[in-house]
Amino acid sequence: MSHPTFPWPWRGPENRKLALVVLLWLAALQLWAFVSVRALPIGRPSPWSEEATRRAPAFARFDSGWYNSIVEKGYPPPPAAGAQSEHAFFPLYPMTARAIHLATGLDSFRAAVVVSWTALLLAVPLLAAEARERFGEGTDRGALPFLLLYPVAFFLAAVYTESLFLLLALLAFRASRRNELAPALLFGLLLGLTRAPAVAVGPGLAVAWWLAGAAGARRAAGAALLLVAPLAGVLAWVFGIGLLQGEPMLFFRSMSAWRASAGNPFAGAVAFVLEPVRMLRTGWFREHPGAVAPFVHFGLFALLGAFQLRMRRWADAAWTAGVLGLAVATGTADGVPRYTLTVYPGHFAAAALCETRPRLKALWLGTSLALLLLNSAFFVSWHFVS
Numbered sequence: 001m002s003h004p005t006f007p008w009p010w011r012g013p014e015n016r017k018l019a020l021v022v023l024l025w026l027a028a029l030q031l032w033a034f035v036s037v038r039a040l041p042i043g044r045p046s047p048w049s050e051e052a053t054r055r056a057p058a059f060a061r062f063d064s065g066w067y068n069s070i071v072e073k074g075y076p077p078p079p080a081a082g083a084q085s086e087h088a089f090f091p092l093y094p095m096t097a098r099a100i101h102l103a104t105g106l107d108s109f110r111a112a113v114v115v116s117w118t119a120l121l122l123a124v125p126l127l128a129a130e131a132r133e134r135f136g137e138g139t140d141r142g143a144l145p146f147l148l149l150y151p152v153a154f155f156l157a158a159v160y161t162e163s164l165f166l167l168l169a170l171l172a173f174r175a176s177r178r179n180e181l182a183p184a185l186l187f188g189l190l191l192g193l194t195r196a197p198a199v200a201v202g203p204g205l206a207v208a209w210w211l212a213g214a215a216g217a218r219r220a221a222g223a224a225l226l227l228v229a230p231l232a233g234v235l236a237w238v239f240g241i242g243l244l245q246g247e248p249m250l251f252f253r254s255m256s257a258w259r260a261s262a263g264n265p266f267a268g269a270v271a272f273v274l275e276p277v278r279m280l281r282t283g284w285f286r287e288h289p290g291a292v293a294p295f296v297h298f299g300l301f302a303l304l305g306a307f308q309l310r311m312r313r314w315a316d317a318a319w320t321a322g323v324l325g326l327a328v329a330t331g332t333a334d335g336v337p338r339y340t341l342t343v344y345p346g347h348f349a350a351a352a353l354c355e356t357r358p359r360l361k362a363l364w365l366g367t368s369l370a371l372l373l374l375n376s377a378f379f380v381s382w383h384f385v386s
Helices: 013-039 050-055 063-073 092-104 108-135 144-148 153-157 162-177 181-192 196-212 216-245 250-256 265-281 289-310 314-330 336-341 344-354 358-380
Strands: none
Touching: 013 108, 013 144, 013 153, 013 358, 063 092, 063 108, 092 108, 092 162, 108 144, 108 153, 108 162, 108 344, 144 153, 144 344, 144 358, 153 162, 153 336, 153 358, 162 181, 162 196, 162 336, 162 344, 181 196, 181 216, 196 216, 196 314, 216 250, 265 314, 289 314, 289 336, 289 344, 314 336, 314 344, 344 358
8 A cells, every 4th residue: 555755844845835934933932932922911930930930931931941851961860858850850852952062063952952843844744644534635734834823833933842742643543544554653652752642643543544444353452552652661760860860760759749649540530520620619719710711621622522422533532532531630731722722633623614614714723822922922931731
C-alpha cells in the first residue's frame, strides 16, 4: 500500500504556504506580546531573578522557568522535603533543548523556543494532510483556525511542551492508521516522555490501529501495545528518575509539593467534584473570573466528544474521553485548556460542526480570537493561565 509523501514544510507549494501561515502567526503573537507588556495596565512583577527575566522570551513564564533550569543544568539531586523540583517535569522537551544548547551555545531559553517553533512548523502540514485524508481535498486548512485561534493557542509558541506533544501525537496516529506498528509505538512512547497526560492518548491510538484493519493476531497485539505505549513512557520517567536518583518515589514527592491530589490518585475524583463547589462557596470565581476557564474547556470538549461519537469517530472520542477522564482522576481542572489544545481531533470536530453554520463559525472563531488575545496578554504580563 502506497502512502503520500511525508508533508515536510518546505516540500510543495501548499506546505510552504502553511509554513508561512505559522510564521506569520508567530510574528503576530510576538507583536501582541510586545504591545501587551508595554501598553496594557495589567503587568505584574516577575518572580524570577532580574537576569532570568531579562533573558526570557515573551512566552516564557511560570513552568518555563523549570524547563529552562533543566536546559541549563539538567536534573539536580532530590530536593528537601516539601520542596518543588524539576523532577516533576518530563525530559523529552527540555533535554532536546539542552542538546541544542550544549551543541551550539545558544541561550537556554532560545534553545527551548527553537524546539517549540520547529515542532509547530512540522506539525501543521501533518495536521493539514490528515484533514485531507479525513474530509477530502480542499479541506486542508479548515481546522487550522480552530487550532491557532484556540483561547490558549499561544502555548504552541511558548517554552512549554505543547508543540512537541502535538507533533508526536500527529505522528503516532499517522503511523497507527498506516499499520506501521514500530513507528507508532515509538511515537507513543515518546509522548509518554513528554508529559503525564500522554496516558490519555493510548486508548485513541489502540482504537485507530484496530480500525485500520491489521490482519489476524497482529491486530489485537498491536492495539494492546499501543494502548500501553504512552503509559510505558510515563512510567519510565515516573519511576526511572527516582531509581536514578536513589529515591524510587521521588516523582510523586515532587508532584505532591504542587498539589496533594496529584500525588494521591485515589482522592482525585472527589477533589475534582469539590473544587468548583469550593470556588463557588468561597467567592473565588467572583474574585478570579478566569478560574472558570478550565471548567468551560472541560464542558466544551465533553460536547465535542459527544459530536465525535455521533460522527462515529471512535478513536477521536476515545482520546477526548481519556483527556477528560484524566482531569477527573487527578482531581483538578487546572491545565485542561492546555491539554485540550493538543487534542487536535477536537479542532476537526469543531470545524465539522461549523462547516454548514457560518454564523456559528464566525461566533466561535471571533470569541476564540478575543479570548486568545486576552489570555496571551495576561500570560506575558505574569498572570497565571492554565
